[in-house]
Amino acid sequence: MTHQLEIRNLHATVGDQPILKGINLTVPRGELHAIMGPNGNGKSTLAKVIVGDPEYTVTEGEILVDGQNILEMEPDERARLGVFLAFQYPVEIPGVTIANFLRLAMQARKAEGEEVSFTEFYGKLQSALKTLEWDESIVERYLNAGFSGGEKKRNEILQMLMLEPNYIIMDETDSGLDVDALKIVSKGVNSMRGENLGGLIITHYQRLLDYIVPDKVHIILDGKVVQTGGPELAKKMDTEGYDWVKELATA
Numbered sequence: 001m002t003h004q005l006e007i008r009n010l011h012a013t014v015g016d017q018p019i020l021k022g023i024n025l026t027v028p029r030g031e032l033h034a035i036m037g038p039n040g041n042g043k044s045t046l047a048k049v050i051v052g053d054p055e056y057t058v059t060e061g062e063i064l065v066d067g068q069n070i071l072e073m074e075p076d077e078r079a080r081l082g083v084f085l086a087f088q089y090p091v092e093i094p095g096v097t098i099a100n101f102l103r104l105a106m107q108a109r110k111a112e113g114e115e116v117s118f119t120e121f122y123g124k125l126q127s128a129l130k131t132l133e134w135d136e137s138i139v140e141r142y143l144n145a146g147f148s149g150g151e152k153k154r155n156e157i158l159q160m161l162m163l164e165p166n167y168i169i170m171d172e173t174d175s176g177l178d179v180d181a182l183k184i185v186s187k188g189v190n191s192m193r194g195e196n197l198g199g200l201i202i203t204h205y206q207r208l209l210d211y212i213v214p215d216k217v218h219i220i221l222d223g224k225v226v227q228t229g230g231p232e233l234a235k236k237m238d239t240e241g242y243d244w245v246k247e248l249a250t251a
Ligand SMILES: Nc1ncnc2c1ncn2[C@@H]1O[C@H](COP(=O)(O)OP(=O)(O)OP(=O)(O)O)[C@@H](O)[C@H]1O
Pocket: 014, 019, 037, 038, 039, 040, 041, 042, 043, 044, 045, 046, 055
């Protein structure tokens, strides 16, 4: 079996408005690919369609995770396959502590009859908090309630470290982070890098990619991947903007 996230000719709409217009993309496990592109061109939509957000309708194409078409699967089944989205705007859940949330989320990924042991949970938690330079008291707080923007993003990485996904999709996880938080969040992601992890990193900024160096960079324009290159492509965007890509795409 090939371990990869494969997106083939993906078209998706919201209402009757087409947003994704034939995305083709393959991310083997072991690689992190950056997704860049101007505002409003379908990057977040792609992320949400991959995890099965019911607001979007897939009208054509396939999404294969390790060879399995996931389009008919519910979001929780996709999560069980190890697909994890770190949200651009993480939700607040007052009344549910981070500790309880993490435990439930870990349990949900287990096979039936298998329990998350306290030792497993606590061991992982200690190690994740250490990586994220976070005090243990944070997990007694309600999920994201009253969190600063940076704390919410750090909490997304905490979930990622605990759940050990096979594929991560990070949607502008760097937005709103100060430079220290950016380094910590990147350290969290880099600590997971290896042959078991694949993923997409949606970002507008080269500064994140200085810390999490991508294997490939894709530019999305009007719902399609119009350019793919190495890390140098992101640097070019940073200095030259998108005009040249738009010109190429319309030529
Ligand atoms: N739920 C929705 N309802 C209405 N329009 C939507 C919805 N989701 C996305 N769109 C529209 O689809 C287009 C693409 O949006 P999307 O959020 O995917 O862009 P993006 O490339 O991630 O932008 P940004 O860089 O600003 O985050 C936009 O015109 C947006 O208004």
